[in-house]
Structures are given as structure tokens and as C-alpha cells.
Amino acid sequence: MTDRLPLFAMAAPGLEAICAAELRALGIAAAAEPGGVAWAGTMEDLRRANLWLRTAGRVVVRAGSFHARSFIELERHARRVPWERWVAPGRAVRLRVTSKKSKLYHEGAIAERLLGFIEERVGGIGASSAAKGADDEGDDGGDAQLFVVRVHRDQVTVSADSSGALLHLRGYRQALAKAPLRETLAAAMLRGAGWSGVTPLLDPMCGSGTIPIEAALLARGVAPGLAAASRGPRPFAFTAWPGHDAEAWERAVAEARGAILPSSPVPIAGSDRDAGAIEAARANAERAGVAGDVDLAVRPVSAMEPPPGRGLLVCNPPYGVRVGEIDALRNLYAALGRTARARCTGWTVALLAAERKLEAQVGIPFAEAFRTSNGGIPVRLAVGVVED
DSSP, X not given: OOSOEEEEEEOOTTOHHHHHHHHHHTTOOOEEETTEEEEEEOHHHHHHHHHHOSSOSXXXXXXXXXXXXXXXXXXXXXXXXXXXXXXXXXXXXXXXXXXXXXXXXXXHHHHHHHHHHHHHHHTOOOSOEEXXXXXXXXXXXXXXXXXXXXXXXXXXXXXXXXXXXXXXXXXXXXXXOSSXXXXXXXXXXXXXXXXXXSSOEXXXXXXXXXXXXXXXXXXXXXXXXGOSTXXXXXXXXXXXXXXXXXXXXHHHHHHHHHTOOSSOSSXXXXXXXXXXXXXXXXXXXXXXTOGGGEEXXXXXXXXXXXXXXXXXEEEOOOOOOSTTXXXXXXXXXXXHHHHHXXXXXXXXXXXXXXXXXXXXXXXXXXXXXXXXXXXXXXXXEEEEEOOO
16 A cells, blocks of 8 residues: 555544644645545654554444445446455454435345445355444444544535554543543544643542643653553554555554653652542553653642643533532632732643633633533633733
């Protein structure tokens, strides 16, 4: 596979521009569009994107795109898709099909037909499955090759997944606290706040430690695909593709390992009033190989201790989306603002927030860095500075 491929990095709505900036930093010219970032690239680009992207959910190859208003048209075009490039004989296949505003509306029937075409083209596939749904929350990928099939206004787009497990599943976050934050969103918060690992960082509501751990990985230059204490790469689907260049992949991994700093060049701290959450954070940091880079402590927001110097105070506080919760959280947000103004003069403050009334309690002028959702709740990253 030495030709250029139509590649697409899937990103959560609102994070496309941040993901595109990540790709540009990797030397890949890509264009943000709804749902992700598109570019024409080589297998080397695909390997690097999977290994290095911190804010993408998957990297896929656009295997085919065509118009179909009937199963006869679907069959004619689907037979031309080079399925054998992504599936070795005997390998299991998974299909995730969605159809909207199209003549071909029965997703199960579409998937059944496509599985038959793949079987015919590849010459035999293993145990396979077809499922509806755009939400693969918690999907660990398994060993099957996934194809994402989207039918919209009779236009069929078939994408071959190269990532396997979702890219936010770095492997270190096994111990969870209440309302855990997805790793990709934590990384996007750091990028959106303009933090690049050269100034101190504090998360005074760190929960199971996702934000400070992602910060430590970024500060040390650890590729998220190597976010394990062993620094071995997590599994990726493309390593099972026919023609996979194992030597090129080993070189990419070795190069990424060689770029890792021995320790964080700046202090990174996290705290939480919940002792169980801090215990989980320490276990996660150990698995990520950054336990020595993150100072974790049990303390309430009002007792937070920022590292010396000016840096970034970043957190994912409770949102208060249910009736009556906003009033209960006013004191928490007010305490955050009061303590930040007293101890973090000159610091940047970044909050992932869902309610402007609670933001106002912090008492810091905020600007919006991006809008997205977390757990189905619309949120925005609000960024401001504690004035001298």
C-alpha cells in the first residue's frame, strides 16, 4: 500500500479544529470538516496518526463512496470496493451501519448484503456481525475488522477502521471515579487552553486523574499510543491488514519511544476531596508510566496548592444539569474562584462547564475555546485569566 489513501480522523463535534491542528503539527496537511478531519495520505501517515493523535476517536480509510437507491445499485457498487485490502481471509468482520433520509433505510438488510459481498471478495471470513449504531462508547474493538457504513440521502460511504479499539482507550484508565472524563476530551481541554507542557498545571478536581495524566504524557512527549508503563504500543487494527509493513511500524514505535523525555519538565498536580478518587488516580498514573510526574493529594478546592510560577488551572467540575443542582453547586464554583484569585494570580483558568450561571460564580471573565458534549451533556471550555 504505497499509494495515497483517503484518510479521515473521527473527532467529537466541536473538536475538529483541534484535531486538525494536531495533524498539522505532525506534518500532515488536513482539512477539518463536520465529524473529523480529512486528508489524502500514505500508510506512514495512517500509522503516525494512530500513534500520536490525542483528540481523535478513530482513524479510518474511506474505502468506497457511491450513490445507491436500491439493493441492485448497492450490490453493483459494493462489489467494486477492495475489501481484500483491509480483511485477510479468515478474519472476522464487524459492520456498523447507519442510514438517514435514504431509500435504503433498513440498516440490518444493508449490513447483511455487505457481509455477503465481503465474503465473496475476500474468499472466506471468520465469525462476523452487523450492528446498527453510531455510538460505540466503551467499544474495545475486539479482533474483528470494523467497517463503518454511513448512508445519507442515498450516498453510501464505506470506511475501513484502522484503529481497532477507540483511540481514547489508552489502556491506563482502569480505576474510575465518579463521572470519568474521556481521555481525548481531557487532551482537547489542554490544547484548547493553549497548554503545551512548558508551564505548571493544577487540576483541583481531578477525580481519577485523567487531566493531569494526559498533561504528563503531553509534557514528556509520550505518544498516546504508548501510554503504558512498558511503553509498548496498544493494539491497532491496521497491524492485521494484508501487506502490513511490520518493520516500518517497529521503526515508527522506536522513533516515538526515542522522543520521550525522562520526566516532566514542569510540575503537574492534581487534587480531589475524595480519597477514593485519588487512590484511583495514583493507580492510573502508575499504569501510564507517569506516577513520578504527577503530584496527587487529597484536599478540597478551598485548600488547593498551586505549584510555583504561573501556569494553567484546569478542571472538569460537576455540571448541575438536574433541577435543583445549580443552587447546590454555586458554593463550589464560588470557592474555586475565590481560591484561584487568592493563590493563582496570573494563571490561566480553564473549566469544562455546562451552565453559565455557575461559571459566573467563579468571578473570572471567560472566553469560549470550544463547544462539544460530554456524556450527552452540551458543554463548553471556558478559558480566562486571574488578573493581577
